[in-house]
Amino acid sequence: MDRILVTGANGFIGGAVARLLAEYGYEVFGLDRQKPAGLAADASWIDLDLTAEQARTQLDSLPRFDAVVHCAAVIPNSFTGPAAEQARQANASIDEQIIEFCRDRGLRLIYCSSSSVYGEISGEWVDESHRLDAERSPYAAGKIQAEERICGNLSSFAVLRICAPYGPAQKGRTVMRIFIENAIEGVPLSYHGSGLREQDFTHVKDVGSAIVQAVQRVSVNGIFNIAGGAPISMKDLAHLVARTVGNPRAKVCASGRPDSQEDYRARFSIRRAEEVLGWKPTIKLEQGIREWAAQLAGSER
Numbered sequence: 322m323d324r325i326l327v328t329g330a331n332g333f334i335g336g337a338v339a340r341l342l343a344e345y346g347y348e349v350f351g352l353d354r355q356k357p358a359g360l361a362a363d364a365s366w367i368d369l370d371l372t373a374e375q376a377r378t379q380l381d382s383l384p385r386f387d388a389v390v391h392c393a394a395v396i397p398n399s400f401t402g403p404a405a406e407q408a409r410q411a412n413a414s415i416d417e418q419i420i421e422f423c424r425d426r427g428l429r430l431i432y433c434s435s436s437s438v439y440g441e442i443s444g445e446w447v448d449e450s451h452r453l454d455a456e457r458s459p460y461a462a463g464k465i466q467a468e469e470r471i472c473g474n475l476s477s478f479a480v481l482r483i484c485a486p487y488g489p490a491q492k493g494r495t496v497m498r499i500f501i502e503n504a505i506e507g508v509p510l511s512y513h514g515s516g517l518r519e520q521d522f523t524h525v526k527d528v529g530s531a532i533v534q535a536v537q538r539v540s541v542n543g544i545f546n547i548a549g550g551a552p553i554s555m556k557d558l559a560h561l562v563a564r565t566v567g568n569p570r571a572k573v574c575a576s577g578r579p580d581s582q583e584d585y586r587a588r589f590s591i592r593r594a595e596e597v598l599g600w601k602p603t604i605k606l607e608q609g610i611r612e613w614a615a616q617l618a619g620s621e622r
Contacts (some may be wrong), residue, residue: 325342325536327392328371328419328455330366331355332353333490335390337411338361338392338528339357341529343364347455349361350367350386372411376418377418377422388430389422389430391433392433396493400458400459400461405459408565409460409462412463416470420474430471430475432480434468436485436521436548436589437460437461438453438461439452439470440461441457446605448589450481479598480540481528481547482547485523487613488525497558501617504568505617514575515580517555518582521549521605522606523548524549524609531600538599541598545597546591548587549602562610565607566614
């Protein structure tokens with residue numbers, strides 16, 4: 322394989338993947354409505370809106386590719402309510418365009434799904450055979466629907482259920498970013514409830530390496546959990562960030578507010594990805610926090 326189309330190449334994961342594939346020597350075509358920031362000098366930008374009515378016609382006019390890495394998605398501000406349902410409908414249209422494009426051209430598809438498809442996890446370790454929960458949110462329901470279409474229509478694919486990606490280029494107000502910013506500024510890092518809710522953060526570079534492995538292993542089809550492999554509670558995360566940033570004015574405390582996900586435990590088995598894809602995460606959480614803190618502190622100067 323040598324020519325790869327990356328959808329959503331201006332996004333957080335898509336941008337990282339496009340750059341990494343270029344470093345591996347692939348000819349990369351980054352598809353997005355805006356020119357991707359940091360796109361490799363020898364990569365090509367395809368200006369295409371996958372939600373537009375003429376999207377399929379435009380896709381059909383594109384040159385030959387060996388694989389598609391599908392990162393494009395509409396991320397709702399809220400995972401419930403009308404906005405979430407509108408995002409699900411938009412994503413359904415986007416996913417359908419790409420899946421049919423890959424089917425008709427016989428292309429390998431690497432699809433960025435989400436660990437949210439499992440719903441509320443409360444203690445057990447979850448592998449890819451675990452039941453899915455389409456009722457949790459329209460976003461998760463859309464991912465499940467896309468996974469089913471991929472498995473039923475394509476002969477070459479890898480579905481990656483990615484858990485809590487993070488990294489310096491992330492723009493959203495995630496708990497990780499808020500904790501790091503607070504630690505830099507010397508204001509309290511406050512967790513809700515008991516602070517026992519867990520998350521398993523995955524550095525975007527590790528997500529990128531998983532995608533590269535899925536691109537390279539053309540004979541491997543299936544669904545894979547992609548996670549950092551080290552679940553951490555919100556209370557412990559706050560303490561880790563405070564220690565790593567090293568600002569003595571940054572204190573960890575309870576917010577006094579309840580946590581609606583108090584019982585959530587992000588424990589996803591990545592054994593199949595290790596054994597079948599030959600992938601495992603390499604960036605420890607402390608290292609990722611240190612890099613992000615350095616970037617944020619530098620941007621404030």
